[in-house]
Amino acid sequence: EAGVAQSPRYKIIEKRQSVAFWCNPISGHATLYWYQQILGQGPKLLIQFQNNGVVDDSQLPKDRFSAERLKGVDSTLKIQPAKLEDSAVYLCASSPSPNQPQHFGDGTRLSIL
Amino acid sequence: KQEVTQIPAALSVPEGENLVLNCSFTDSAIYNLQWFRQDPGKGLTSLLLIQSSQREQTSGRLNASLDKSSGRSTLYIAASQPGDSATYLCAVRGWETSGSRLTFGEGTQLTVNP
Numbered sequence: 001e002a003g004v005a006q007s008p009r010y011k012i013i014e015k016r017q018s019v020a021f022w023c024n025p026i027s028g029h030a031t032l033y034w035y036q037q038i039l040g041q042g043p044k045l046l047i048q049f050q051n052n053g054v055v056d057d058s059q060l061p062k063d064r065f066s067a068e069r070l071k072g073v074d075s076t077l078k079i080q081p082a083k084l085e086d087s088a089v090y091l092c093a094s095s096p097s098p099n100q101p102q103h104f105g106d107g108t109r110l111s112i113l
Numbered sequence: 114k115q116e117v118t119q120i121p122a123a124l125s126v127p128e129g130e131n132l133v134l135n136c137s138f139t140d141s142a143i144y145n146l147q148w149f150r151q152d153p154g155k156g157l158t159s160l161l162l163i164q165s166s167q168r169e170q171t172s173g174r175l176n177a178s179l180d181k182s183s184g185r186s187t188l189y190i191a192a193s194q195p196g197d198s199a200t201y202l203c204a205v206r207g208w209e210t211s212g213s214r215l216t217f218g219e220g221t222q223l224t225v226n227p
Contacts, residue, residue, distance in 0.1 A: 004156070040219065041219050041220075042204070042217025042218050042219050042220055043157070043202075043215075043217050044217070045214055045215065056214060091156055091157070093156075093157075099144070099206075101147070101159050102159075102215070103159075104156030104157040104158075106154070106155050106156045107156055109154075
């Protein structure tokens with residue numbers, strides 16, 4: 001079974017620029033998650049989708065971050081404008097349903113100059 | 114608000130040693146607890162999952178225990194090998210009706226020296 005695919009693997013931008021990340025979950029997984037992992041910390045959930053609906057976005061900085069999951073499959077996470085503190089690894093995960101184990105992609109490492 | 118703490122933050126041991134990683138959480142009303150492994154530049158790989166009604170889970174050289182009442186879990190690694198070198202993360206899941214939010218600790222970075 002193919003795993004969770006994320007792109008790009010690395011991204012370097014200047015502050016105030018915009019950036020977008022893409023995630024393709026495991027086929028058939030209805031639940032999709034975006035996490036932010038700052039260096040030296042554990043991942044923090046940003047947003048959870050069930051099919052194409054948002055279940056939990058309570059920790060998403062909505063003034064600059066947005067995410068969508070059109071057609072309930074692929075998802076994109078966008079930051080606009082980026083701040084220095086957004087430097088982190090952005091991990092995507094998916095699961096068949098909300099209470100089943102999550103499978104993680106390798107992440108996108110974002111550096112803000 | 115659930116908080117998860119892992120001790121120690123880093124650990125270096127010689128090959129062959131048995132070791133214990135610790136995880137504590139502040140809210141004992143958890144649905145389950147999971148231990149993950151993270152290699153540099155990679156995502157997370159699930160190692161063991163313990164439901165709130167269970168006391169321990171075993172997989173090969175790994176054994177995880179859960180004491181929900183005291184808010185503690187341990188991950189025991191027997192006969193450590195250099196390939197075990199990685200960051201180990203503990204995560205707890207609460208009882209939100211929507212399910213599935215994981216709260217992670219900051220991890221223990223393990224180095225096993227040949």
